[in-house]
Amino acid sequence: MKSFNKYEQQILKQIISARRDVRGNHFIQKEIPKEILEELLSSANNAPSVGFSQPWRFVIIQSKEIRGEIYTEFEKQNTKAKKIFSSNEQYCKLKLEGIKEASLNIAVLYQKPKKEILGQTIQKKMGEYSVVCAIQNFWLTARAYDIGVGWVSILNPKKVKKILDISKEYKLVGYLCVGYVDEFLSAPELETIGWEEKKSLEKVVRWV
Amino acid sequence: MKSFNKYEQQILKQIISARRDVRGNHFIQKEIPKEILEELLSSANNAPSVGFSQPWRFVIIQSKEIRGEIYTEFEKQNTKAKKIFSSNEQYCKLKLEGIKEASLNIAVLYQKPKKEILGQTIQKKMGEYSVVCAIQNFWLTARAYDIGVGWVSILNPKKVKKILDISKEYKLVGYLCVGYVDEFLSAPELETIGWEEKKSLEKVVRWV
Numbered sequence: 277m278k279s280f281n282k283y284e285q286q287i288l289k290q291i292i293s294a295r296r297d298v299r300g301n302h303f304i305q306k307e308i309p310k311e312i313l314e315e316l317l318s319s320a321n322n323a324p325s326v327g328f329s330q331p332w333r334f335v336i337i338q339s340k341e342i343r344g345e346i347y348t349e350f351e352k353q354n355t356k357a358k359k360i361f362s363s364n365e366q367y368c369k370l371k372l373e374g375i376k377e378a379s380l381n382i383a384v385l386y387q388k389p390k391k392e393i394l395g396q397t398i399q400k401k402m403g404e405y406s407v408v409c410a411i412q413n414f415w416l417t418a419r420a421y422d423i424g425v426g427w428v429s430i431l432n433p434k435k436v437k438k439i440l441d442i443s444k445e446y447k448l449v450g451y452l453c454v455g456y457v458d459e460f461l462s463a464p465e466l467e468t469i470g471w472e473e474k475k476s477l478e479k480v481v482r483w484v
Numbered sequence: 485m486k487s488f489n490k491y492e493q494q495i496l497k498q499i500i501s502a503r504r505d506v507r508g509n510h511f512i513q514k515e516i517p518k519e520i521l522e523e524l525l526s527s528a529n530n531a532p533s534v535g536f537s538q539p540w541r542f543v544i545i546q547s548k549e550i551r552g553e554i555y556t557e558f559e560k561q562n563t564k565a566k567k568i569f570s571s572n573e574q575y576c577k578l579k580l581e582g583i584k585e586a587s588l589n590i591a592v593l594y595q596k597p598k599k600e601i602l603g604q605t606i607q608k609k610m611g612e613y614s615v616v617c618a619i620q621n622f623w624l625t626a627r628a629y630d631i632g633v634g635w636v637s638i639l640n641p642k643k644v645k646k647i648l649d650i651s652k653e654y655k656l657v658g659y660l661c662v663g664y665v666d667e668f669l670s671a672p673e674l675e676t677i678g679w680e681e682k683k684s685l686e687k688v689v690r691w692v
Contacts, residue, residue, distance in 0.1 A: 277630075277667050277668055278498065278502050278668070279630055280495070280498075280499065280627075280628045280629075280630075284495045284499075284628060285523075285625075285628045285629060287488070287492045287495050287496070288495070288496060288499055288527075288624060288625060288628045289523070289526075289527060289625065290486065290488075291488060291492075291496055292527050292530050292531075292621050292624075292625070293527075293530045294486050295530075295532065297532055314685060315493075315497070317685055317688075317689055318497075318685060319496075319497060319500050321683065321685055321688060322500050322501045322503075323500075323620070324503065324505055324620075324623065324635065326635075326637055327674065327679070327680065328672050328674035328675055328679060328680040329680065330680070330682070330683045330688065332688055333688050333689075333690070334688060334689045334690070335690055335691075335692055336689065336690070336691045336692070337692050338691065338692070339692055342692060353605070353606050356605065356606070357602075357605045357606075360600050360605055361600065361602070367602070370602075372602075372603070392568050392569065394565075394569065394575070394578075394580075394674070394679065395580070395637045395638060396637065397561070397564065397565045397568055397638065398561050398564075398565075398637070398638060398639065398640055399637045399638075399639070399641065401612075402637045404609075404613075405612075405613075405616045405657070405658075408613045408616035408617060408620070409616060409619070409620045409623075411617070412531070412532075412616070412617045412620040412621065413500055413620065413624075415532065415617075416496060416500075416621075416624070417493075417496060417497065417500070419488075420488045420492065420493045420496045421488075421493060422485075422487055422488075427532065427534075429534055429603045429604065429606070429607045429610045430603060430605065430606060430607075431606065431607070432606055433607065440692065449613070450613075459485050460485055460486070464536050466535065466536035466602070467536055471535070471536060471602065472535065472536040472537065472538070474538070475529065475538045477522060477525055477526060477529055480525075480529060480538065480540055480541050480542060481525055481541075481542045481544065482541075482542070482543055482544070483543075483544045483546065484543060484544070484545055484546070484547055484550060484648065
């Protein structure tokens, strides 16, 4: 049985804590070699999945035209969001996506099952959750390769699916901007600007 | 900026591919030291979260009485599931949880927000997805420490919340069995027994 030593445990923890959500002001013009992208996708494809259903699908978007349409959708939704956060002037200053600046965009989909899935009989959301596990594997592996990932959630999933011509069988779980970066910030930007405080373990754990 | 070398990238990929869903037939009687459990929880607490909301909460369940009640709920749901899969005799032979055998159980909750969350204005599920990212960080770090994790999804979340006396403010996202193991299987059990085939990258990726 493969075991990992203290140094190796430390490496994993470092990758986890050095991972950042990267936006357009940090992506650089440098192509991701196909074999490296495949490493990241393989990590995603090795995620846990309910009933070994592997329900994740990845649409790699290179097209600048498509990205332009997605960006227009982002702007529409962000105009609404700006109104919601109008009492906080920091919101408008934040760069919240890297749709055009990143080397690639990836739409991560959940393929709805056509049969019953082991482990998904009572909790129907388990399939989507498996897709999120795949995204997290991708994100961590990207960080290990100095590649940044930003998850853009200020998008209407139905509109994104329409632009990408994706059928009803699929659900959009995540929309990722992926590319090499000039830097990974030493702390999450929203922590640095004081938007939210980092929670201590005591705050999030209780024992029974 | 912290970079990781080829060996370190390899380590991450090995941890990702050596991770398994562990059930009660592989947990052993060995306590998890508190400082190691805290390492795993710290990794979870360093997951990405929408608007830096860190909406995850972990309830560490040691009580045998509570676990007994959870197990009874599992049995009820699994009786229903057995009917659904009655055409496949393999289902009944599978051990699908380790509620009593694992050192600990952990209920992972999503705390619903009391205010608007940055990035969650149109996609309301983003908060839950952040909790799933935390679970995946926990799972990978556990694997690096030779600790197995099994995600039990054949449970009615409402019943679990009732047993744990959890208020409406929280939603159950995952129920984990956590403990040291006799072995990590070399491949997922559902792959080995032929329940599902491993999907190739070609099957899950498309380019536009």
